[in-house]
Amino acid sequence: xxxxLYNLLFPFALLLFLPAYLLKMRRRGNYRRNFGQRFGIxxxxxRARLAQQNPIWIHAVSVGEVxxxxxxxxxxxxxxxxxxxxxxxxxxxGFAFAEKEAQPxxxxxxxxxxxxxxxxxxxxxxxxxxxxxxEAEVWPNLAATTxxxxxxxxxxxxxxxxxxxxxxxxxxxxxxxxxxxxxxxCVQELEDVARWAALxxxxxxxxxxxxxxxxxxxxxxASSAPAAALQKFGIDPAEQLILFGxxxxxxxxxxxxxxxxRLRTEFPSLKLIIAPRHxxxxxxxxxxxxxxxxxxxxxxxxxxxxxxxxxDTTGELRNWYSVATVVFIGKSLTTNGGxxxxxPILAGKPVVFGPHMxxxxxxxxxLVAHDAALQVPDAEALARHCGxxxxxxxxxxxxxxxxxRVLACHRGATDRTAELLMSLKARSQTRP
Numbered sequence: 096x097x098x099x100l101y102n103l104l105f106p107f108a109l110l111l112f113l114p115a116y117l118l119k120m121r122r123r124g125n126y127r128r129n130f131g132q133r134f135g136i137x138x139x140x141x142r143a144r145l146a147q148q149n150p151i152w153i154h155a156v157s158v159g160e161v162x163x164x165x166x167x168x169x170x171x172x173x174x175x176x177x178x179x180x181x182x183x184x185x186x187x188x189g190f191a192f193a194e195k196e197a198q199p200x201x202x203x204x205x206x207x208x209x210x211x212x213x214x215x216x217x218x219x220x221x222x223x224x225x226x227x228x229x230e231a232e233v234w235p236n237l238a239a240t241t242x243x244x245x246x247x248x249x250x251x252x253x254x255x256x257x258x259x260x261x262x263x264x265x266x267x268x269x270x271x272x273x274x275x276x277x278x279x280x281c282v283q284e285l286e287d288v289a290r291w292a293a294l295x296x297x298x299x300x301x302x303x304x305x306x307x308x309x310x311x312x313x314x315x316x317a318s319s320a321p322a323a324a325l326q327k328f329g330i331d332p333a334e335q336l337i338l339f340g341x342x343x344x345x346x347x348x349x350x351x352x353x354x355x356x357r358l359r360t361e362f363p364s365l366k367l368i369i370a371p372r373h374x375x376x377x378x379x380x381x382x383x384x385x386x387x388x389x390x391x392x393x394x395x396x397x398x399x400x401x402x403x404x405x406x407d408t409t410g411e412l413r414n415w416y417s418v419a420t421v422v423f424i425g426k427s428l429t430t431n432g433g434x435x436x437x438x439p440i441l442a443g444k445p446v447v448f449g450p451h452m453x454x455x456x457x458x459x460x461x462l463v464a465h466d467a468a469l470q471v472p473d474a475e476a477l478a479r480h481c482g483x484x485x486x487x488x489x490x491x492x493x494x495x496x497x498x499x500r501v502l503a504c505h506r507g508a509t510d511r512t513a514e515l516l517m518s519l520k521a522r523s524q525t526r527p
Contacts, residue, residue, distance in 0.1 A: 097269055098235055102211045109208070129190075132205040135216030144202060145220050151180045152223035154206050157189035158410060159435060160229040163252050163307050165196050167227070170513040172200065181221050183207075185232075188374070192410035209234035218244065227516065230254040238276035247519050249279035251512050252307045255290055256432075256454055263294050271295030279519050281512045283309075283505075284457065302515055305508030309437050309458070311499065318414040325418060327398045332418035336365045336485055339419035341412060341439060342372040346429035348380045352387050352403065354478040359402075362485055370406040370415060372425055372434065377407040416442035421484045421491070423477065424448035433459065436468060440502065445484055445494040447471060458501075467497035 131137070137145070151171070155164040161184055172178040182197065183206035184190050193203045207217040214236040226241050226248040233250060241248040255263075263270050274294045282291060283306040292298045322332045338358065340351045348369055355367040367389075371380055377393065384391045384403055392401035394408050406415060416422060422439040426432045428449030436446045436455060447469045452459035462468035469484075471477045484491050 097272065098239060101235055105210045109210070129205055133208055133213075135207045135213040135220065137204075137220050141202070141204065142220060145181070145222070148179050148181075148202075149222055149224050150202070151178070151225045151227060152183065152221055153180050153227045153229065154183045154232055155189065155193075155229040156184065156232055157186040158192045158412075159308070160184075160232075161189045161193045161196075162413070164227075164229050165193070166307055166310075166509055167229075167251060167512060167516075168201065169198075170509050171516065172198070174513055174517060181223065188409045195410050206232075209236045211236050214240050225249070225516070225519070227251055231259070233273055233277065235273045238273045242276045247278045248276060249281070249516060249519055250277050251281045251516070252508075253280050253282045253287065253291060254454075255287065257456065258453070260290060267294065279515060281515060283508075286457075302511075304511040304515070305505035306437075307509045307512060308435065309502050309505035310508040311441060311502050311506050318411075321411070321415045321418045324394075324398075328400070330366065335418075335420075336362050337418055337420045338365060338367050338481060338485075339416065339422045339439075339444075340367075340369040341416065341422055341425055342434035343369055343423075343425035344372055344430050345376070347423075347425055349383050349387070350428060350474045350477070351423060352384050352389060354474065354481060355403070356387065356389075357478050358482055358485065361482065365485070366401070367403040368406065368415065368419070369403060370412045374407050374409060377405060381405060413438045413442075416444055419444045421481050422446045423481070424452075426454075427451045428471075428474070428477070436462065437502065440467075440495065440498040443495055445469075445491045446498070447477065447480055447484070449473075449477070461501050462498055465497050465501050467494055467501045469494070 153164045153168060155161045164182055168180055168182070179200045181202045181204060182193055183204050184193050185206050190203065190205060197203050207213045218240055223246060226246060228248070228250045230252050231254050238248060271294060274296050277296055278300060280291055280296055280301045281304045282288060282301055285303045288298065288301045288303055291301050325332050338351070338355055340347065343351065348371065351367065351369060355365065359365050371377065381391050389402040390400060391403045391405055392399055394404065394406045406412065416439040419439065422444045424434050424436045424446055426434045431451040432454045433448060433452035436448060436459065439446050448459065450470065450472050459470065463470050469480045471480055
């Protein structure tokens with residue numbers, strides 16, 4: 096009855112939110128390409144390729160989740176040489192990153208809207224033998240269809256923010272039937288088992304394996320492209336002090352610029368690199384920084400002298416961390432949530448973040464408790480601590496070494512997740 100009501104209301108909700116959704120997609124660019132895939136409409140070329148496969152379907156929302164999906168898919172391919180997958184994503188940035196990084200045995204598409212007729216069309220075309228959802232994407236019709244068709248479905252690297260947990264608990268009677276469809280849930284820590292079980296998932300299906308995102312042994316080698324790009328400007332990253340803002344949100348770019356200007360009085364050769372979370376904000380950010388009399392250069396622009404390099408390309412952030420001296424983690428100072436602090440740590444860089452790291456609360460608390468990261472309450476403290484780190488190479492190395500020890504408990508998470516997925520496949524063969 097609940098799902099029937101959900102499907103009856105879905106078209107009205109779609110009409111209500113579609114204008115804002117299309118506006119967001121337009122700002123991010125390239126939203127028209129393959130737009131029909133969101134409605135389960137595929138080209139003849141895609142259908143022809145799908146007709147030759149019986150793939151595993153992996154769904155990842157955006158760039159961060161796609162990176163996890165690619166990591167896991169590579170491990171599954173290693174364990175099973177004939178492994179093929181369809182990798183779906185929701186955002187245009189996620190799609191662009193997935194296309195850029197995908198192997199020939201992967202087919203990248205947009206995820207269909209979770210409306211019953213659309214989901215049925217998608218299943219008819221893809222014909223998956225298993226579905227893997229990354230982090231938090233559990234949709235009612237998608238889950239119910241897998242259950243009805245006897246297809247095993249797993250949630251990997253499961254993430255449940257405090258806000259989502261409170262909302263799900265409040266509407267437990269509504270969401271529990273969807274969560275019970277999951278055959279396997281791979282959570283990041285032992286404490287997460289009880290939280291997911293409270294949503295209606297049988298405990299025997301929940302396995303603490305660590306985080307694929309935090310798995311140090313699976314860290315990919317950084318590209319040399321960022322260092323080569325800086326060398327074109329006459330900058331040697333090995334010698335240059337660089338303050339780096341990763342995945343910044345509105346308000347944080349201006350704060351970082353002011354911190355940079357303050358620190359440059361002591362470190363005249365200091366450079367600022369900013370990677371905004373949403374590249375469609377590039378023009379506004381450039382205007383704001385220009386008003387502070389900074390020379391701003393776009394990553395996509397012609398090489399020229401700069402104070403601040405603004406990364407206006409997608410899918411490169413992980414590689415660019417390699418040139419930083421100190422990294423500020425975005426979405427932690429002017430807004431709530433926080434971004435992933437692990438990628439700069441794996442790149443061997445010390446991290447500083449603001450008071451709002453709700454999306455990574457447990458990890459952030461552990462990093463701070465083990466002297467593995469610095470958490471600051473405001474812009475004044477940010478400037479002070481960044482200055483301390485720029486002066487003290489030994490302090491930077493100590494933070495990184497401690498952070499690597501914190502992440503060590505997640506080593507092997509990718510292997511453990513892949514093995515559970517392989518056993519899930521074996522169980523599905525005897526499933527009624």
